[in-house]
Each structure stands twice: as C-alpha cells, then as structure tokens.
Amino acid sequence: MAASNPYPVATVAIERAVRLVSTARLRDPVLQGLVDSSLLDDLAEIEAATSFRLTRQSAAASLFPSGRPHANFVNAAFAYFRPRERNRFNGPDRGAWYAALAVETSLHEVAFHLRRELQRVNDYVATVDYTEMWASFAGGFVDLRTVRPAPDCLHPDADIGYPAGNQLARETLDAGLNGIIYPSVRHTGGTCLVALWPHVVQSVAQGRVLRLRWKGTPDHTIDDVTGDGIVSV
Secondary structure: OOOOOOOOEEEEEEEEEEEEEEHHHOOOOOOHHHOOHHHHHHHHHHHHHHOHHHHHHHHOHHHOOOOOOOHHHHHHHHHOOOOOOOOOOOOOOOOOEEEEOOHHHHHHHHHHHHHHHHHHHOOOEEEEEEEEEEEEEEEEEEEOOOOOOOOHHHOOOHHHHHHHHHHHHHHHHHOOOOEEEEEOOOOOOOEEEEEOOHHHOEEEEEEEEEEEEEEOOOOEEEEEOOOOOOEEO
C-alpha cells in the first residue's frame, strides 16, 4: 500500500458474506403479460439496446463469465452504478460488490440509505423487498477492522468518508488486492467487505426474501416473505 495509507493487509477465506439485492431485478419484464410469447426475444433485444444498466452490464460481462450461477448480479454490481455519485469505496466510473458477514449488518446498511432517500422527499411510506445473495471470498484484503483511530474513509459523513474511501479503493486496486474489510459504519459491531474485482465474488447463492417497510415514520419493520407466510426477522 502507499505510504500515505499504511493499513494492514490480511489474507482471508470468508465462506459466507451476504449482499442484499432488490427483488425488482428478479421479476419478469412489466410488459411480458401484454405481448405474445413469440415477441419476448424482440422486447429483450430492445431493452438491452436502450437500458443503461444492461448495456453497461453487457460491456462488463467478460469480467465474470455468464456461465457461472448468478453472474448477471455480479456483473450488474460492477457495471451499473450512480454516474454522478460516489459510494464509500467506488466512484462514478466503477461499481463494486458490497457485502457483510451477517444479514443484520446488511439490513442496517440498506435501511440507512433507504431512510435517507425517504427523508429527502419527506415521505416515510415505502415497501421494498430484497433477496439475500450469499458469496464466498478469499485472498488479500486491506483490513481496517483493528485500525485505531478509525480512518477518514469510515467517517459517517459521506462528504468526508466517501472521497477518502475512493482514494483507498484506487490504491487497493493499484496494489492488485481483492478489496477491503472494514467495520460497518451503520451497524455497531458489524463487519462489511467490498470486493473490487468481479472474479473475487465466488460461489454465489440466493437466500431469503426480506421486506423492509415504512408506514409513515422513520422506523421500519423487517419481514421474511420467502414462503407463503410472513415471519418477522
């Protein structure tokens, strides 16, 4: 690592870490029920040509061969990003795969960002379903879990944390490391990781479907809606 960021590097083998993915990306196209099945291929071709997400995903497909299970989700994480905004460890020109060692941590992280969007529009009414995407990770990661005091890249204020995090991510990529492991900023005691290369995300498997719901206040509920029933998590 660069001398300005003298953080430890750990060689890890993580059997399971979870990313929450909106189930909107699992659903059939909204027009599917309105057209003859013989036209579905034409619709898919039109969508692929006009969708920013799909065109970027197609361009990145060579990074993660499509024959692997759930390769489309991995490619989408790296190919589709917010073109005018940063995340903690990726900028407006590159995606990344964020995950956590426990689903509770992922839920805290996702809920924080959703709540912030609801606050922006001053309307705390929303229902969003996510599916668990579990994966394994191995190799060299920058390890921030024991760094004290906490580095700027973990600052809760995005205006401070995100620029510093993007700088660290660039240095991590330049060093050929797989990603960064760090304490969750939104869930005390939780651990997150970010994989900076698609090939680092291995053995992807789909888990439960979890529903986050806001009913007019900043507080939310979480339910497992995988089966026929609804079970509070």
